[in-house]
Amino acid sequence: MKKYITFVAVSSLLFCSSCTSFLEETNPNKIPASNFYQTEDDIAMAANGAYAALRGNGYYKNMYLYTDVRSENTTLQDPGAGNGVNYQFYNYTLTTDNAQVKTHWADLYKCVTRANIILDQIDDIPFKDEVVKNQKKAEMYFLRGLTYFHLVMQFGDVPIVTKELKTKDEIQKYTARQPKSEVYNLIISDLTQVINSELPDIQTGNGVGRASKAAAYALLGKVYLTMAADSDFQSERTSNLQSAKTNLVAAWNMKPFTSLKDIPYADVFDKEAQTFCQENIFQVMYKGGNSSLASNYAYIFQPTSQTGLTSQKTGTGNNIPTSDMMSAYESGDTRKAISCGTSQNVNYVKKYTDLDDINGYGANNWIVLRYADVALMLAEVKMHLSENDAVSYLNMVRERAGLDDYSGSSLRDAILRERRVEFAFEGQRYWDLLRQGVDYAASQIAGTTSVVSGGNPEDVSITASNIIGKRGFSQIPNNQIILSNGVLKQNVGWY
Secondary structure, three states: OOOOOOOOHHHHHHHOOOOOOOOOOOOOOOOOHHHHOOOHHHHHHHHHHHHHHHHOOOOHHHHHHHOOOOOOOEEOEEOOHHHOHHHHHHOOOOOOOOHHHHHHHHHHHHHHHHHHHHHHHHHHOOOOOHHHHHHHHHHHHHHHHHHHHHHHHHHOOEOOOOOOOOOHHHHHHOOOOEOHHHHHHHHHHHHHHHHOOOOOOOOOHHHOOOOOHHHHHHHHHHHHHHHHHOHHHHHHHHHHHHHHHHHHHHHHOOOOOOOHHHOOHHHHOOOOOHHHOOOEEEEEOOOOOOOOOOEOHHHHHOOOHHHOOOOOOOOOOOOEEOHHHHOOOOOOOOHHHHHEEEEOOEEEEOOOOOOOOEOOEEOOOEEEEEHHHHHHHHHHHHHHOOOOOHHHHHHHHHHHOOOOOOOOOOHHHHHHHHHHHHOOOOOOHHHHHHOOOHHHHHHHHOEEEEEEEOOEEEEEEEOHHHHHHOOOOOOOOHHHHHHOOOOOOOOOOOO
16 A cells, blocks of 8 residues: 655654654555545544644643743752653753653644645535635644744744645655744744634634634734844844734734723633633633543642642642742732642642642643733833833733732833733743843843752752753754754754
8 A cells, every 4th residue: 555644754753663764654554634534524523633732742731841941930849850851841951862852843743734734635625614614724724823833932943844745755855944034934924824814803602722813813923022032033123023013903902801800810720711711812622531631730730749738639740830930929919829829838830720630630721822911912012112002001911910000110121020920830931031032031040949859859050051052942852853864953052
């Protein structure tokens, strides 16, 4: 039987430890996509599979390792951390065989691949309603754009794949890393497709958890804001800031509520309320009690038995708020009691608490985009553009937290501090710091703190030079470099 390759090489090979060649096909009996997708229902099922990739262990389930743990927000308290893969993220010492990095790369490209296959096949499939077909296409463009945004932030230059790869020659052609500028061009193109689509402004009812125009506008605004801060794109800084503002304002104008203060902060994270919370623009959906559909946040963020919290199931305690994080909240900030706590001198994350969590099978969704993020990004963009109403968006967020309006000399510092406490443990802090420049990020992250390594307290020092030398990027999985025969190149500062 003819061999068909439906997964991009840089991802599919990670799923098979027996692969010996970068171009080796691991499943010669796989049904080609062109033969499998025959009906509208087939496409709908495949689209569900594309969204399911977001729930993978290497995607949002462990995104905290690449964000909060690599910032000054959290540390690790893991009995086996000294020799474990998670500890390496905190210490910026990823080994060449780090399993989390391998899985992360694989799951990101798994999502890209599933979206690509649908986009390749969907126009050949009869639909009862062309609107439904166009909406499905737009959803796949959103998932691909979202995933490539993660890829470019994590790794910089990455392979760009926009089609189903069926031959070894095609795989070889698309293996090499492409410049960041080209990756961003793809992201912008994909999200623009969503904006110009027939998707609803906001998803409601059974549509919650799927892409929308508001999600595309908000994400595209974040993309342009990130590009405006990138030293490689400084000649386009002002135009990128203007584009960021345009898209963020469009997202803001689609909000289904009048005032942010009317939405309880706790509802964003409460497993019963968050699904239909009007602040949440895009969220990764989970179902509790099912190992394949459940989230793991309550389990891995819960304190260890050292906390003595009998009201909670024993968790792994992998994500422990630092003392600096705990002290970042102003007096009277109502968000602190919802976000984190301390028991027996051990800090812990409260946002994802799920008292019904059984064996780590929780029901907490991961909130990717929400309107407080849009408001604070607008404050940031307008600050850079010297627009007078920048502070009004900052104050909207502060008002809900029970705080007075901002007053001070540094609006940038105030926005950064507000983002830190508003989005604590939501996977934002590391990227927020990097938008200020890698030198600034390194100065904030560097320091010495105590972690639990192999069950024993250990002081760990993180140097600014270590972060700067890596330019804020993660390590390309070394096994992929080996399998590519050197076509893939490692990021500077890694090995």
